[in-house]
Amino acid sequence: MPKLEISVFISGRGSNLKAILEHQTNYVVSSVFSNKENAHGLNYAKEYNIPYHIFDRINFPDLKSAKSAMLDKVCELNPDLIVLAGFMQIIDPKMIEKFPRRIINIHPSLLPDYPGLDTHQRVLADKKTTHGCTVHLVDNGLDTGDTIAQAQIDITGITSPELVAQKLLPIEHKIYPWVINGIADHSIKLNPTVTKLREFSYEA
Numbered sequence: 120m121p122k123l124e125i126s127v128f129i130s131g132r133g134s135n136l137k138a139i140l141e142h143q144t145n146y147v148v149s150s151v152f153s154n155k156e157n158a159h160g161l162n163y164a165k166e167y168n169i170p171y172h173i174f175d176r177i178n179f180p181d182l183k184s185a186k187s188a189m190l191d192k193v194c195e196l197n198p199d200l201i202v203l204a205g206f207m208q209i210i211d212p213k214m215i216e217k218f219p220r221r222i223i224n225i226h227p228s229l230l231p232d233y234p235g236l237d238t239h240q241r242v243l244a245d246k247k248t249t250h251g252c253t254v255h256l257v258d259n260g261l262d263t264g265d266t267i268a269q270a271q272i273d274i275t276g277i278t279s280p281e282l283v284a285q286k287l288l289p290i291e292h293k294i295y296p297w298v299i300n301g302i303a304d305h306s307i308k309l310n311p312t313v314t315k316l317r318e319f320s321y322e323a
């Protein structure tokens with residue numbers, strides 16, 4: 120079976136990219152894109168000899184032209200799947216049009232609860248005891264695309280956003296490669312009629 124070719128988009132630390140690189144069973148990371156030239160995650164692309172492409176607005180006349188150049192490049196490479204991993208830029212609607220149901224994201228909350236930023240702070244402020252992460256399809260809304268998989272964690276007694284992240288991040292690193300491998304072996308389908316939410320169970 121040919122491996123699913125994926126492009127991973129990052130903006131910073133890149134810990135999810137690292138996990139994705141370490142679990143390439145049914146898929147292969149064929150390129151990495153960054154909108155920040157100093158993103159730490161680019162080091163993982165270098166370590167694994169993966170071609171990487173930087174479209175930082177500081178090297179372009181404006182954000183629009185940086186985004187347009189990025190779209191041209193990803194269209195040229197035409198990966199099977201675009202995987203957003205801490206990519207902190209609104210996706211160009213044209214990219215969604217060119218890659219329908221072929222762009223996924225990981226979000227640190229149990230969507231539809233807490234879309235957007237600062238999810239850990241907001242969950243703690245609301246005194247929730249259950250939290251988690253969601254892998255979802257990307258559409259033109261903010262974290263509104265169809266959900267593919269979720270993992271829950273108990274945050275009872277956890278008092279800081281940093282400690283929430285410390286508990287959740289290792290789970291993100293398991294669920295994301297698991298989903299991508301599932302898409303690659305067709306056990307997870309992105310077709311509109313059959314996309315359904317899966318609970319991911321992990322060794323706590």
Ligand code: GRF
Pocket residue numbers: 129130131132133134135136160204205206225226227252291
């Ligand atoms: C993760 O918490 C992810 O859920 C969110 O951004 C963070 C990225 O972290 N979308 P990293 O860059 O993968 O370390």
